[in-house]
Amino acid sequence: xxxxxxxxxxxxxxxxxxxxxxxxxxxxxxxxxxxxxxxxxxxxxxxxxxxxxxxxxxxxxxxxxxxxxxxxxxxxxxxxxxxxxxxxxxxxxxxxxxxxxxxxxxxxxxxxxxxxxxxxxxxxxxxxxxxxxxxxxxxxxxxxxxxxxxxxxxxxxxxxxxxxxxxxxxxxxxxxxxxxxxxxxxxxxxxxxxxxxxxxxxxxxxxxxxxxxxxxxxxxxxxxxxxxxxxxxxxxxxxxxxxxxxxxxxxxxxxxxxxxxxxxxxxxxxxxxxxxxxxxxxxxxxxxxxxxxxxxxxxxxxxxxxxxxxxxxxxxxxxxxxxxxxxxxxxxxxxxxxxxxxxxxxxxxxxxxxxxxxxxxxxxxxxxxxxxxxxxxxxxxxxxxxxxxxxxxxxxx
Amino acid sequence: xxxxxxxxxxxxxxxxxxxxxxxxxxxxxxxxxxxxxxxxxxxxxxxxxxxxxxxxxxxxxxxxxxxxxxxxxxxxxxxxxxxxxxxxxxxxxxxxxxxxxxxxxxxxxxxxxxxxxxxxxxxxxxxxxxxxxxxxxxxxxxxxxxxxxxxxxxxxxxxxxxxxxxxxxxxxxxxxxxxxxxxxxxxxxxxxxxxxxxxxxxxxxxxxxxxxxxxxxxxxxxxxxxxxxxxxxxxxxxxxxxxxxxxxxxxxxxxxxxxxxxxxxxxxxxxxxxxxxxxxxxxxxxxxxxxxxxxxxxxxxxxxxxxxxxxxxxxxxxxxxxxxxxxxxxxxxxxxxxxxxxxxxxxxxxxxxxxxxxxxxxxxxxxxxxxxxxxxxxxxxxxxxxxxxxxxxxxxx
Numbered sequence: 001x002x003x004x005x006x007x008x009x010x011x012x013x014x015x016x017x018x019x020x021x022x023x024x025x026x027x028x029x030x031x032x033x034x035x036x037x038x039x040x041x042x043x044x045x046x047x048x049x050x051x052x053x054x055x056x057x058x059x060x061x062x063x064x065x066x067x068x069x070x071x072x073x074x075x076x077x078x079x080x081x082x083x084x085x086x087x088x089x090x091x092x093x094x095x096x097x098x099x100x101x102x103x104x105x106x107x108x109x110x111x112x113x114x115x116x117x118x119x120x121x122x123x124x125x126x127x128x129x130x131x132x133x134x135x136x137x138x139x140x141x142x143x144x145x146x147x148x149x150x151x152x153x154x155x156x157x158x159x160x161x162x163x164x165x166x167x168x169x170x171x172x173x174x175x176x177x178x179x180x181x182x183x184x185x186x187x188x189x190x191x192x193x194x195x196x197x198x199x200x201x202x203x204x205x206x207x208x209x210x211x212x213x214x215x216x217x218x219x220x221x222x223x224x225x226x227x228x229x230x231x232x233x234x235x236x237x238x239x240x241x242x243x244x245x246x247x248x249x250x251x252x253x254x255x256x257x258x259x260x261x262x263x264x265x266x267x268x269x270x271x272x273x274x275x276x277x278x279x280x281x282x283x284x285x286x287x288x289x290x291x292x293x294x295x296x297x298x299x300x301x302x303x304x305x306x307x308x309x310x311x312x313x314x315x316x317x318x319x320x321x322x323x324x325x326x327x328x329x330x331x332x333x334x335x336x337x338x339x340x341x342x343x344x345x346x347x348x349x350x351x352x353x354x355x356x357x358x359x360x361x362x363x364x365x366x367x368x369x370x371x372x373x374x375x376x377x378x379x380x381x382x383x384x385x386x387x388x389x390x391x392x393x394x395x396x397x
Numbered sequence: 398x399x400x401x402x403x404x405x406x407x408x409x410x411x412x413x414x415x416x417x418x419x420x421x422x423x424x425x426x427x428x429x430x431x432x433x434x435x436x437x438x439x440x441x442x443x444x445x446x447x448x449x450x451x452x453x454x455x456x457x458x459x460x461x462x463x464x465x466x467x468x469x470x471x472x473x474x475x476x477x478x479x480x481x482x483x484x485x486x487x488x489x490x491x492x493x494x495x496x497x498x499x500x501x502x503x504x505x506x507x508x509x510x511x512x513x514x515x516x517x518x519x520x521x522x523x524x525x526x527x528x529x530x531x532x533x534x535x536x537x538x539x540x541x542x543x544x545x546x547x548x549x550x551x552x553x554x555x556x557x558x559x560x561x562x563x564x565x566x567x568x569x570x571x572x573x574x575x576x577x578x579x580x581x582x583x584x585x586x587x588x589x590x591x592x593x594x595x596x597x598x599x600x601x602x603x604x605x606x607x608x609x610x611x612x613x614x615x616x617x618x619x620x621x622x623x624x625x626x627x628x629x630x631x632x633x634x635x636x637x638x639x640x641x642x643x644x645x646x647x648x649x650x651x652x653x654x655x656x657x658x659x660x661x662x663x664x665x666x667x668x669x670x671x672x673x674x675x676x677x678x679x680x681x682x683x684x685x686x687x688x689x690x691x692x693x694x695x696x697x698x699x700x701x702x703x704x705x706x707x708x709x710x711x712x713x714x715x716x717x718x719x720x721x722x723x724x725x726x727x728x729x730x731x732x733x734x735x736x737x738x739x740x741x742x743x744x745x746x747x748x749x750x751x752x753x754x755x756x757x758x759x760x761x762x763x764x765x766x767x768x769x770x771x772x773x774x775x776x777x778x779x780x781x782x783x784x785x786x787x788x789x790x791x792x793x794x
Contacts, residue, residue: 287648
């Protein structure tokens with residue numbers, strides 16, 4: 001009796017649900033500390049103490065019907081102004097408050113942007129490996145996700161395949177850097193080439209192609225790595241940001257969209273963003289946490305914890321013979337699986353109480369994703385299990 | 398360059414936006430206290446003090462990665478359990494935690510339910526007068542809203558028209574009681590007849606027709622009026638609740654869906670709710686406020702304030718000759734306009750610095766909606782303006 005689309009989605013997602021349930025089951029049998037669950041991208045570090053102080057300060061000193069009341073669909077005026085100014089200071093951009101809309105995390109923001117841009121049958125391009133939800137977000141608005149083959153060497157972008165897949169129906173291209181699942185940061189060179197190709201194709205087809213940058217991991221860049229800001233490379237650029245990882249607030253659903261003031265149809269887009277936010281049922285981004293943004297924009301959780309995990313897990317896996325790009329950001333490792341069948345490999349790993357997600361879920365078979373936003377002990381204690389797994393595949397003796 | 402659907406939506410919503418801007422302009426010219434703005438349903442009463450205390454208590458005593466972390470798509474397990482128990486105590490229902498999903502307010506909840514239920518071309522029935530957003534929520538999923546003519550006498554339901562409009566394509570019927578904009582509460586008799594008709598039509602067409610009850614105003618019932626609970630009248634019933642008005646937290650986006658355990662395809666629906674919550678970009682209802690629900694479920698803002706406003710404004714308007722049903726709930730009055738052209742009437746009212754919304758926006762021309770969630774002074778001070786308006790139409794001398 002549920003809709004045809006949902007039937008399909010439910011049957012697909014029950015595979016992930018089955019894995020989740022299996023993990024819970026394993027934890028019951030072996031004890032939580034004896035299961036090495038690298039399957040979930042849920043921040044393991046507490047929010048900075050300033051978030052708590054900010055909330056208390058707001059509750060004690062601001063007018064409650066204002067703090068908890070409906071805001072404009074795009075957000076509080078002072079918050080929009082503040083975010084625009086902060087971004088301009090940080091990235092040398094030219095955002096006005098009219099360029100910004102506060103959103104229900106990046107997932108909400110991307111849904112809003114897709115709702116605004118996409119006609120049925122339009123195409124959205126994603127680069128493998130990519131966050132699997134992008135397909136659902138595009139299909140929500142009856143658009144099709146077109147996947148560009150991976151650049152296996154550097155996990156940057158396979159430009160040849162990209163160029164060949166742009167058509168007159170291409171309405172948006174979505175990137176995610178630092179990347180989930182590879183941990184790679186797209187370089188300035190990569191973004192320059194993306195922009196070049198898009199400008200050329202826009203001219204060829206007489207269309208506007210929007211580059212949507214999904215940036216929940218922007219602040220998770222290690223060794224001083226710089227994450228280039230997309231509006232500086234391309235005019236039709238839209239950033240979807242989330243405070244989920246930087247401030248460890250994924251459950252609070254707070255983020256923003258920043259649309260380049262130079263984007264084609266800028267005013268139509270922003271009017272659409274406001275309407276889409278309303279009618280999709282978001283209405284406004286959670287109001288208290290909009291005000292928290294005013295006080296905690298520059299704060300960060302203790303991201304060094306992830307850096308330590310990254311180095312340790314990378315060294316451990318590579319010393320066991322796993323091939324893996326050294327990730328510059330986010331909190332994921334994306335090793336090659338020793339057999340082509342990544343689903344089988346991840347299934348075999350369960351024998352040693354290791355949970356990870358097959359690369360196929362990210363449009364990249366032959367790989368597996370490990371989320372290292374776990375306790376350091378989980379990583380250390382998993383070594384023996386990984387050793388057994390490597391032995392099973394003859395990678396070590 | 399934005400989608401065709403959005404172009405249409407933006408052009409329509411710019412009418413409301415124009416009104417909103419005009420109101421702001423009027424406030425600048427005449428002073429805010431001299432503009433009688435009855436156009437917005439934004440609670441004017443502060444949340445109960447216990448909300449603030451609950452938040453502080455949670456921040457001080459619960460684990461922050463738990464409080465602010467991702468929850469299951471349907472919500473924290475303990476919150477689902479608690480809500481089910483509370484509803485069972487209050488309404489004698491048989492909800493299990495599996496019947497409940499925490500949502501981004503009622504607007505988010507209804508979008509989730511519509512996403513789960515509706516195939517393109519399906520029909521959703523609403524009863525005029527109705528909250529205009531229902532049309533957008535249905536169209537989001539390519540369904541059509543079918544509007545049943547008003548019952549002008551009592552603003553209950555025009556059953557004859559209702560019955561004639563149910564077809565094999567009818568997938569859902571949406572009701573809203575206490576009603577926005579009429580303030581009427583649907584009686585037990587009304588719900589019994591709705592159920593009778595739906596059971597008959599389900600049998601006739603061999604379909605399942607879901608009755609979705611949008612209940613943000615449930616607790617705003619005056620003079621001891623009882624709001625009947627819909628799952629007791631009909632098996633295929635789904636309640637969409639919001640704490641927006643009861644706790645004065647509309648900006649925080651917190652509510653729940655409760656699906657009758659007897660509903661057809663119950664398990665499929667609940668699996669769909671979880672998936673839809675995720676892929677629409679809600680991911681989970683804001684986590685901190687889910688935990689606030691655990692502590693404040695039985696709390697209420699000072700709703701007597703609205704009751705006082707209701708009586709005063711009703712008496713004022715009727716003594717000036719306006720015809721109006723005495724509202725039993727919500728915070729709206731819905732008088733008949735003295736001329737058939739409700740848009741013209743609302744426009745004329747601006748001359749006297751009164752802002753209200755034409756009934757046409759609720760599928761009920763010839764009426765106007767006044768939201769009395771304003772300060773008592775605004776109501777008192779508006780009397781002179783309403784007197785002039787009544788004089789203009791020859792209602793008084």
